[in-house]
Amino acid sequence: MKMIEAIIKPFKLDEVKDALLEMGVQGMTVTEVKGFGRQKGHKETYRGQEYTIEFVPKVKIEVAVTDAQMPRVIETITRAAKTGSIGDGKIFVRELVAAVRIRTGETGETAL
Amino acid sequence: MNRSVRIMTTMLSVLACAILVGATGLYAQDAGVPASAVTAPLVQEAAPAAAPVPPKIDTGDTTWLLVSTAMVLAMTAPGLALFYAGMVRSKNSLSTIMQSFIILCLISLQWVLWGYSLAFGPDKGHLIGGLEWFGLNGVGLEPNVDYAATVPHQAFMIFQMMFAVITPALMTGAFAERMKFGSFLVFTLLWATFIYDPLAHWIWAVGGWVRNLGALDFAGGTVVHISSGAAALACAIVLKRRLGYGKEHMAPHNLPMTVLGASLLWFGWFGFNAGSAVASGALATSAFVVTNTAAATAALAWMVVEWLYRGKPTVLGAASGAVAGLVAITPASGFVGPMASIAIGLGAGVLCYGAVLWKSRLGYDDALDVVGIHGVGGIWGALATGLFASKAINAAGADGLFYGNPAQLGIQAMAVLVSVTFAFVGTFVILKLVDGLMGLRVSEEEERMGLDLSQHDERSYS
Numbered sequence: 001m002k003m004i005e006a007i008i009k010p011f012k013l014d015e016v017k018d019a020l021l022e023m024g025v026q027g028m029t030v031t032e033v034k035g036f037g038r039q040k041g042h043k044e045t046y047r048g049q050e051y052t053i054e055f056v057p058k059v060k061i062e063v064a065v066t067d068a069q070m071p072r073v074i075e076t077i078t079r080a081a082k083t084g085s086i087g088d089g090k091i092f093v094r095e096l097v098a099a100v101r102i103r104t105g106e107t108g109e110t111a112l
Numbered sequence: 113m114n115r116s117v118r119i120m121t122t123m124l125s126v127l128a129c130a131i132l133v134g135a136t137g138l139y140a141q142d143a144g145v146p147a148s149a150v151t152a153p154l155v156q157e158a159a160p161a162a163a164p165v166p167p168k169i170d171t172g173d174t175t176w177l178l179v180s181t182a183m184v185l186a187m188t189a190p191g192l193a194l195f196y197a198g199m200v201r202s203k204n205s206l207s208t209i210m211q212s213f214i215i216l217c218l219i220s221l222q223w224v225l226w227g228y229s230l231a232f233g234p235d236k237g238h239l240i241g242g243l244e245w246f247g248l249n250g251v252g253l254e255p256n257v258d259y260a261a262t263v264p265h266q267a268f269m270i271f272q273m274m275f276a277v278i279t280p281a282l283m284t285g286a287f288a289e290r291m292k293f294g295s296f297l298v299f300t301l302l303w304a305t306f307i308y309d310p311l312a313h314w315i316w317a318v319g320g321w322v323r324n325l326g327a328l329d330f331a332g333g334t335v336v337h338i339s340s341g342a343a344a345l346a347c348a349i350v351l352k353r354r355l356g357y358g359k360e361h362m363a364p365h366n367l368p369m370t371v372l373g374a375s376l377l378w379f380g381w382f383g384f385n386a387g388s389a390v391a392s393g394a395l396a397t398s399a400f401v402v403t404n405t406a407a408a409t410a411a412l413a414w415m416v417v418e419w420l421y422r423g424k425p426t427v428l429g430a431a432s433g434a435v436a437g438l439v440a441i442t443p444a445s446g447f448v449g450p451m452a453s454i455a456i457g458l459g460a461g462v463l464c465y466g467a468v469l470w471k472s473r474l475g476y477d478d479a480l481d482v483v484g485i486h487g488v489g490g491i492w493g494a495l496a497t498g499l500f501a502s503k504a505i506n507a508a509g510a511d512g513l514f515y516g517n518p519a520q521l522g523i524q525a526m527a528v529l530v531s532v533t534f535a536f537v538g539t540f541v542i543l544k545l546v547d548g549l550m551g552l553r554v555s556e557e558e559e560r561m562g563l564d565l566s567q568h569d570e571r572s573y574s
Contacts, residue, residue, distance in 0.1 A: 044363055046199075046428055047481060048418075048469040051363050 001096035001109060002070045006061045007033065008081040008089040013059050019080040020063065023072055026112065029062040039087035058089060064096055066109050167255040170262035172392045177260070177267050180387025184274035187380030188281045189213045195373025195435070196285050197572075199428075199480050202365040203562025204289045206572040211284040215300055216277050222304055223273040224248055230309035232259065232272065235319030240310050258318045260390040271387060272312075279308055279336045285480030286344035287351045292554050293567040299546045307343065307538045311335050311531060327527035328501055328509055328520070330399070331388035333443025333493040334531045341487020342532040343539035344478055350543040351552055353477035355559050367427055374431035378407055381438045385445040398505060399445040402453035403438065409454050410437025413461025429465070432485060436464035439489035444497040447509040452500035459496060464489050491528050498524030 008016060013030065020028065034055035041054040065073050074091055082088055101111040193212035197205045219227065226246055233241030245251050248269065256265040280300045287296075312335050314322040322334075329335065354362070364370060385403040389396035414433025419425040440460035441453055448456070467484035478484065498521035501512035511517040546552060553559070558566035565571055 045422060045424070045426065046363050047432060048422070048465075049362075049472060051361050053361075 001099060001112065002065055002067060003094045003096045004061075004063045004065060004070065004073055004077070005092045005094070006063075006077045006081065006089065007035065007058050007091075008061065008077070009083065009087065010057055010059045012081045012083070013061070016061060016077055016080040019076045020073065023076050025063055025065065025069070025073060027063075031060045031062075033058050033060045037087070037090065056087065064099060064112050066112060167257050167261050169255060169264060170391070173260075173262040173390070174264065174267055176392035176396060177263050177271050177387060177390060180383030181267070181271045181274055183380045183383025184271070184278065184387065185216070185380075187377050187384065188216050188274070188278045191373050191376035191380055192278065192281050193373065194369050195377060195431075196288065196370075196480055198366040198368070198370030198373060199285075199364040200288050201362060201562070202573060203564055203571070205365060205564065206570055207293070207563035207567050208284070208288055210293075210568065211296060212281045214297070215281045215284070218297065218300060219277045219280065219304055220273060222301060223269075223276050227276055227304060227309050228269050228272065230305065231276070231312040232269075232317050235313070235317060238319050238321035238324065239313070241313050241317060262391060268390065271390075275332050275336055275384075276304060276308055276312070279332075279340050280304055282336070282340040282482055282486055283344050283347060285482040286347040286478045287552075288479040289563065290351060290354050290553050290559055292551060293563075295546050295550050295552050298550065299542060299552075302542045302546070303343065303539065306542065307339065307535055308335070311339055311534060314530070315527065322527050322530055325526060326510065326520075326523050328447055328497050328524065329443045329494065329527065330446035330497075330509075331385045331442045333439070333490050333497070334527050337439045337442060337486040337490030338494060338528060338531045339535040341483050341485075341490050342535035344482035344487065345476070346536050346539035346543060348476045348478040348483065350540060350547065354479065355556060357477045364428065371427060371431045374435055378434055378438060381407070381442075385442060389446060395446055395506060398449070401450055402448055402456075403441050403445050405450055406441035406453040406457035406460065407434045407437040409457025410434060410440065410461035410464075413437075413458050414465045415461075417462055417465050432464070432468070432481070433461045436460040436485050436489040439464075439486055440493035440496065442490070443493045444500060447497060447501035447506050447512075449500075449502065449505055452496075452502075456493065456496045456500065459492050460489050463492050487532075491532070494524050494528050495521065498522075 006016070010032070017028065017030075034057055036054055036056055039056060041052055041056055044051045044053055061077070063073060070093065074093070077091055098107065099109070099111040100107050189209075189212050193209040196212065197208045200208050224247065226243060228248065228251065229243050229245035230241045233243065233245040236242050248266070251265050251269055253264040253266055255261050255263060256268065259265075260268040280303055283303075284296075291299075314320040315327065315329055315335050316323060327334070356362070381403055382400055386396040386400040389399055411430045411434040414436065415425045415430045418429045437457040437460045440456050441448075444452070444456055464485050467488040468481050471478060471481065471484055497512065499513045501509055501520060502515050503509060503511050504515075510520050513521045543552065554563065554566055562571075
């Protein structure tokens with residue numbers, strides 16, 4: 001099993017969610033986050049006073065998937081979240097060592 | 113901490129004693145009414161020809177003045193309260209609103225007790241009013257012909273009260289986000305008594321020495337805006353910068369709130385300027401028109417200059433420009449025509465934007481730009497009055513430089529110099545005094561936590 005973390009542009013959330021649902025992903029966790037990569041924030045000016053906003057608002061999606069699903073999930077997120085301009089975000093993948101469905105006690109891939 | 117509480121308690125006791133003394137005076141005044149009512153008909157019968165014609169109250173004038181008073185009140189709360197609260201960080205927004213709101217309450221009382229008497233009471237040596245009108249003793253419902261011959265004296269008094277209220281409230285922008293609430297109250301009371309009241313006397317009262325020089329200030333450009341601007345500079349210098357100034361993110365937390373506040377200021381300013389005609393008619397209308405024209409021009413001017421210089425027209429810039437235009441037209445509003453008001457608005461938008469940009473180079477932390485907008489805008493307005501004033505608009509005024517009277521510009525410059533010097537030095541002294549007695553700034557921990565929680569145990573957004 002793998003845990004896929006995707007940091008994407010907030011306005012792309014709906015598109016990514018719809019694309020993932022369509023390819024068979026059952027659920028996901030979404031968090032509003034802030035951060036920066038190579039985009040390095042943006043500038044705001046108030047009465048001539050300039051502020052560099054280093055941490056840009058992003059959305060983080062976490063999806064737990066089977067090893068078999070992983071390549072297609074990554075491909076789907078990449079396609080749906082892409083605008084082609086700087087700041088589109090990143091995808092990170094981790095090993096997932098265990099999963100439990102609390103209601104039934106099921107474990108492993110059947111719990112996803 | 114105990115010390116500041118003791119000082120606060122002492123101040124409150126002084127206020128309470130003052131109320132008692134005032135009440136005694138009023139009682140004596142009430143007791144006098146039946147006596148004069150009895151004697152009056154006798155006097156009239158004895159010498160009908162010698163009786164002076166009593167000044168007659170005009171209901172139209174009185175209506176306009178009372179409505180104007182309520183409009184000027186709305187400039188402080190909610191106008192200024194929202195304008196400033198939107199520009200601070202969210203952790204200080206409620207305390208910023210509180211400062212304007214409580215000044216409204218504090219100065220309302222101060223003005224009734226001794227403020228009005230010091231400012232407009234019987235002249236003492238061209239410098240200050242006497243305490244004869246303490247507790248509004250003798251300030252009744254008959255017109256006072258010296259100031260407003262067609263409205264009850266109390267109507268003029270309460271209209272003037274709203275000017276005394278907004279002036280210290282304007283200043284709160286300079287020390288925003290870092291002043292102790294108790295010290296702020298003591299400072300405000302001292303400032304109103306020792307800076308505002310004398311200055312208002314000099315410039316507006318019968319016998320005031322700057323008024324005697326012939327300086328023109330229709331609605332308070334000098335008394336309200338230049339004085340608060342110069343005092344704001346002293347505040348920014350004495351209180352020093354906010355923690356993290358220039359390094360941390362201090363952007364406005366709610367600009368829609370600021371624009372709402374600016375729009376309410378604009379609305380209330382019709383009472384401020386057109387109300388200063390103290391009559392409902394031609395002069396009030398003329399002041400109304402130039403007020404609106406200058407505000408609109410200045411907002412556009414600030415927006416365009418910022419657009420050209422920085423690349424983006426900002427909302428805060430447009431709102432600030434409108435306020436700068438309103439400040440600048442204030443002293444001129446009863447003396448200039450529409451075309452002059454366009455020139456005054458244009459100058460205000462450009463000059464005040466420049467002043468605000470310049471501030472960051474000078475290094476002092478006038479948090480909400482009271483110096484740049486009220487100080488610089490006020491000085492420009494006072495000088496522009498010396499340029500554009502015309503007797504064709506107001507026969508009781510004077511001609512300015514462009515109407516063949518260059519001397520007026522010199523008189524205006526003199527009034528500016530006097531107000532700036534007096535307000536700056538006086539404020540500096542009062543601040544040092546209050547600092548020595550009870551300290552001006554909150555502790556570092558309280559400042560980091562924000563004044564809403566540290567001073568009031570509340571927050572704006574929970």
